[in-house]
Amino acid sequence: MNNQFSFCSISELSNLIKNKKVSPVELTLYFLKKLETIGPQYNAIAHINKKSALKQAKKAEKKIFNNEYLGSLHGIPYAAKDLLSTNDGSPTTWGAKPFLNQSYEIESTIITKLNSAGAILCAKTSMVEFAGGMGYQQPNASAFGPGINPWNKSFWSGGSSSGSGSAVASGIIPFAIGSETWGSILSPASNCGITGLRPTFGIVSRYGSMVLSWTLDKIGPLALSSNDIEIITQNIIGKDNKDPYSIENSFNLLNQIPKNLKIGIPDNITNNIQKEVKDNFNTTLKILESQYKLIPIKLPELPISAATRTILSAEASSAFEEIFEKGLQTKLNAQETHYSSLATNAVLAKDYIKSLRIQNILHQQMNEIFNNVDIIISPVKPSTASKINENFRWATRKEFSEDHPITLIGAIGNLIGLPGISIPNGFDKNGLPTSFQIMGNIQSDRLIIKCAQLIQNETNWHNKHPN
Amino acid sequence: MSNIENFFKIISNKINYKIPKDHIDLIKNRINGIAQDSEELNKYKIHNMEYPPKINNNE
Secondary structure (H helix, E strand, C coil), rough: CCCCCCCCHHHHHHHHCCCCCCCHHHHHHHHHHHHHHHEEEEEEEEEEEEHHHHHHHHHEEEEHHHHCCCCCCCCCCCEECEEEECCCCCCCCCCCCCCCCCCCCCCCCHHHHHHCCCCCCEEEEECCHHHHHHCCCCCCCCCCCECCCEEEEEECCCCHHHHHHHHHHHHCCCEEEEEEEECHHHHHHHCCCHHHHECCCCCCCCCCCCCCCCCCCCEEEEEEEHHHHHHHHHHHHHCCCCCCCCCCCCCHHCCCCCCCCCEEECCCCCCCCHHHHHHHHHHHHHHHHHCCCEEEEEECCCCCHHHHHHHHHHHHHHHHHHHHHHHHHHHCCCCHCCCCCCCHHHHHHHHHHHHHHHHHHHHHHHHHCCCCCCCCEECCCCCCCCEECCCCHHHCCCCCCCCCHHHHHHHHHCCCCCCCEEEEEECCCCEEEEEEEEEEEECCCCHHHHHHHHHHHHCCCCHHHCC | CCCCHHHHHHHHHHCCCCHHHHHHHHHHHHHHHHHHHHHHHHHHCCCCCCCCCCCCCCC
């Protein structure tokens, strides 16, 4: 099979399009075929938007032929996690069997923005049902089956943006959009060896997206490199009056990494983690250490995970109130969630409010830390991908405590909406990717992307692809 | 009756479908997890006049 456009960067593809070496229609047809033939091997696809994609591609082709080039995303195919609604009549399933035929007459703002930039929506990617909001324990928690890892089909692609991760990693789409409430962009990016950005809370509009948690949900890109992430992010950010949580951003204020960048490393960050994750983290660290100052930091001692879980559970019980009333969650793939998810009704109001106050305290304590460092680094996860048929929470908890600094970094980033980027940095003995995370303070999205670019300019892991 | 039992009763009374016997332990385990988080939150004291809940965490 012809693989000429698979694993090309957005810049490479956009140069071909801009110089009229390839048309958006040709490129779209290429990736539609990949999505149709290879996508199902990884359970990556919820729906292929062939008709509307070709319509968009023809429109892009006409504009480019008339020298009306819109920018780097013009004519570039992409996919979107199936919690983002489109108004073309195609389904928006939320990854859940009861909603396989659900569709909306509204278009998510992020899709509107990408369409305005000339990008071509080719498919909706599969996801964990309700973005994991029911409390799933194993990978087969999706109407479309478990996300399969392109590096090794016995392993999970991660979730809840499972399909976005495996679609990009397998080269069947140049980039995809995912979402993260607690780990759902960085986990599949890490498992699948690609680059994923969880942006600052509020800089990407959530209008038109399924809600799991109003306080925690973020939408962000997954792609093959941090260069691509930068291009996509520039096109998807912006205050949106349709999303009350949307904020202005300062993305374009920073152009380069400060000369005196200070890098925070949490105490004990590599304790008791998988050997290859630790070794590869230390190797990547040396690249930063050769140019910048490393500063040990102590993470705040607050009930961070408890607060994050409490907020997530309480808001999920409200967001999915109608689903629980009708008992629709009993139709989901993850049987362990059919009735246990009802437990979210047990969150006390005082605990929810306490958690919001802890969020406030955490903001202030992290601001103090960020007075002394510019970024914080860690492995994304303590281990590589778990097996398809394994309870992943058990798989990680076997060896690693919930209070591990890596878990806390994830909780901190999501509880207070800090941006984080995951980049691949090697492999384990089974050929599964390991990864490195850079987290910054609010609105430092471009800084962490630039730091990721520095590492990717000196390494080649992001150019490694599964066969 | 323990708190877990109380919550289980409240939850099952709120819905108009029956919870199968083989799922009861799963719900109770999850309620127990929420109760443990509640205990952990309770250990952390915040003075009445400090740290109000933020409405938008980017303010």
